[in-house]
Amino acid sequence: MTRPRRHRRPPLRRRLALTASAAVAGVALAVCAGAYAVTVYTLNRQFDLQLTQAATLAIQQHQENGPGVQAGECRFLAAPACAQLVPESATGDPRGSYLLPVTGAVRQVASRDRAPFYSTASVAGHPVRVLTTPARRGLAMQVALRSDGVQRAERQAAGLLAVIGGAGVPVAALLGYWVSRSGLAPVARLTSTAERITATRDAGHRIDLPAGPRGREDEITRLAVSFNTMLDALEESLAAQRRLVADASHELRTPLTALRANAEILLRAEQLTPRQRERATGALSRQLREVTTMINDLIDLARDEEPQQALELVQPTALLEHAVAAARDHWPHIEFVLEAGPPAGSVLAAAVPSRLARLFSNLLDNAAKFSPAGGRVEVTALRSPADGRLEITVRDHGPGIDPADLPHVFDRFYRARTARALPGSGLGLAMARQIAHTHRAELTAHQAPGGGALFRLRLPADAGSAR
Template sequence: MSGGRRRRALGARWRRHRPLRTRLALSASAAVALVAIGICTAAYFVIRYEMYHQLDLNLTQSATRLVQSDRHPATGVLSGECRYLSAPACAQVVPSDPAEDPRERYVLPVSPPVREVASGQRAPYFSNFTYEGHPARLAVTPIGGGRALELALRADSVERGIRQAALLLSAVGAAGVLLAAALGYWVSRTGLAPVARLTATAERIAATRDPRHRIELPPGPPSREDEVTRLATSFNTMLGELEQSVSAQRRLVADASHELRTPLTALRTNAELLARADRLSPEQRDRASGALGRQLREVTGLVNDLIELARDEEPQPLLEEVRPAALVEHAVAAAAAHWPATPFPLHVAPEAVPVTLPGVPARLTRLLTNLLDNAAKFSPPKAPVEVELVVSGAHLEFTVRDHGPGIAPGDLPYVFDRFYRAEAARALPGSGLGLAMARQIARAHGAELTAEQAPGGGALFRLRFGERTHE
C-alpha cells in the first residue's frame, strides 16, 4: 500500500472511531492554533525586520555623513571604534583593485562582493558577520573613484531584542494553543448540543417506540435559527408526522377489527346453522345460504377496501386519457340499476362532453360509484339524486346532491375519515370506507372532493378536477 493510501486509510479509521464532538473540538482547536502560531511567526519576522532596518538606517546615515564630509582617505581604516564596533560606526575604504590596498591590515572583512561594489558592478548591500565572537552588521556603499565604503556596528542589542521577542511570542503562541483547545471544546459542546439532544431523542424513541417525544428547541424567533436548530425543527416535524401515522395505523387496526367483528359473527352463526342443515327446512336453508353469501361478499369488499386504504396512497397504474362525461353516464346507469327506487337525473353540460383528463378509468368509476351509492343510501324513497357535470372556469366540476337529512355541522370535518359513521348513518349498511376511498382516489388524480349542506336540505358533494384539456 502506498503512503498516500495508507494515510487515507488511517484518516478514515480515525474518523470512524472518534465521536463527532471530539473531531469538531480537535478541528476547531487546530484551526485556531494554526492562526495563533501563524500570527506569532509573522510578528517575529516583522520585529526582526524592523530592528535590523533601524540598524541599517543608522549605518546609512553614518555613511552619508562620511561621504558628504569628504574626510575619508583614499584607502584604509577611518576613525571609529573599530576595536569594539560600537557607535560611531567603524569605517574603512576599500578600492576595487587589490593592488591599491594600503599596507595596514583591514579591520573589517573584505570579500569579492565589496570589490564589486567599489567597481560599480554591484549595488550597495547589508550583511551580517561575526567579529571576535560578537554579531555585527555591515553596510557596503560606493563612494566613487573605484572605491567602496564599509561601515560596521555591533548587533548584540538587536539579536538580544530578537531573542526576547521570540521567547515572548512563543509564550503567546503556547497560550493561544491552550486557548484554542478550550475554545474548541466549548464550541463542540455548545454547537453540538442540539445534535446531542436529537441523538438522545432518537435513541429514546428507538428504545420506547414512542414517537411523542420532541427535541427541546432554544428560545428565539424562527428567523434567527441556525442550521442545527432547523435540523431539530425538521426532526420534530418528522416525529409529529410519524406520530400521526402511528395513530392512524392504530385507529385503522382498531376500527377494522370492530367493523369485522359483526359480519364475522354473523358468518359463524350462519355457518353453524348450515352445519345442522338436516334439522332445517328447505326455506331456512335457502335463507341461511343467501345470508351467508351476502355476508361473504360484504366481508370480501370490506377487506379489499382495507387493503387499498392501508397503503395510505393510491397505486400508480398506467394513466390514460379518459372522458369524464362517458364515465359519469356509465356510473349513473350502474347506480340506477343498483337502486331502482331512486331516480338519478343527469345533466352534462355540452362544453363538458369533449373534455378529457389523464386518469385511471376503473379508479375514477369507483370514485363516482361511491358518491352515488352514498347519496342513494341517504335519500328517501322516490327522492331524486341530482347529478351534474359542468365546466366552471378552467376546471371540470362533478356534483352529487341528495334530498336526505344532510350532514350535521359537527360531522362535516369527519365525513371523509375512515370508518366514520354519523349518528344518522349508524343504522344504515356500509363500513364507513366509501367516502374515505373516494377522497383518496380524488387526491391521486389531482382533484378536490368536498362536502357541504345543500340549499333546501340534503348533502352536496363537489368533485373539482384540475386544468381541463380537449381533443
C-alpha cells in the same frame, strides 16, 4: 480462518474536537510565526535605517580624506559606527589593513558598477552589519554597527512567541472540546431521543428546542425541528393505524357475529322449515357479501398509490356516465340527472379506469343513500375556464351534513348520527378521498345551498387536455 478487524472510526465528538483543536492551534501557531516575521523585519528595517544615517554622516565628515579606516570604535555597543573608504582599484590602497573585509563587490560600488548593499561581518569577535555605499568619485564608504543587540532582540521575540504558541495549544484543545460538546449537544439529544423511541416504541418523545424567534435557527436546530416534525407524522400515522385496526375490529365484530349465528342456525337445518332455511341462507349470503366488501375496501384503503403501469388516458365524463347508469339501476327510486358540457366531454385524464369509476360510484351511492324516496341527485361535469380543470359535482337533496360532522366525513369508519341506522361501513367516502388523492385530484364536501350535501371533485389541469 479469522476475520480481519475492521477499523473503527472514532466518535464524531472526538473527531470534531480534534479538528477544532488542530484548526485553533494551527491559527495560533501561524499568528505567532507571522508576528515573529514582522518583528524581525521591523528590527532589521530600523537597524538598516540607523546604518544609512550613520553612512550619510560619515560621508559628510570624511569628504576630503583618502582611502583607509576613518573610524574604528564599533567594537563597543555605545560607540559610533566604524567607517572606512575603499578605492575602486587596489593600487591606491594604503599599506595598513582595513577594519572591514574588502571584496570585489566593494570596489564595484566604488566604481559605480554596483548599487549599495548590506552585508554581515565580524569586528573584534562581535557581529556587525555593514553598509557599502558610494562616497565621492572612485571611493566607496563602508559603515558598520554592532548587530548582536538586534540578534538578541530577535531571540527574545522568538522565545516569547514560542511560549505564547505553546500555551495556545492546550487552550486550543479546551476550545475544541467545548465546541464539540456545545455544537453536538442537539445531535446528542436527537440520538438519545431516537434510542429512547427504539427502546420504548413510543413516538411521543420530542427533542427540546432552544427558545428564540423562528427563522434564526442554525442547521442543528433545523435538523431537530425536522426530526420533531417526522416524529409528529410518525405518531399520527401510528395513531391512525391503531385507530384503523380498532375501528375495523369493531365494525367486523357485528357482521361476524351475525355470520356465526346464521351458520349455527343452518347447522340445524333439519329442524327448520323451508321458509326459515331460505331466510337464514339469504341472510348468510348477504352478510358474506358485506364482510367481503368491507375487507376489499380495507385492502384498497391500505394501498397508498396507484401503480404507474395501470395508468392510462381515459375520458372521465364517459366513466361518469357509466357510473350514473349503474346507479340508476341500483337505486331505482332515485332520479339521477347528469349535466356534462361539450368541453368536458373531450377532456382526457391519466387514471386507473376502475378506480376512478369506483370513486364516482361511491359518491353516487352516498348521495342516493341520504336522499328520500323519489329524491333527486344532480351530477355536473364542467371544465373550469379559469384553470382548465375538470370539475365534477354530486349534489343530493337529503338532510345535508351537520357542521360538526363536516371535518370528519372522509375519515375511515366515521358515521354521523343520522347515518348510523343506514347500511354501510363508513369506508366509501374515505376510499373516494384516497382515490382522488392518488390521482392528484381534489375532493371536498360542502353544505349545498337550499339543503343537502354537495361533493366537488376537481381533476388536475396537468392531467387533462382538450382535443
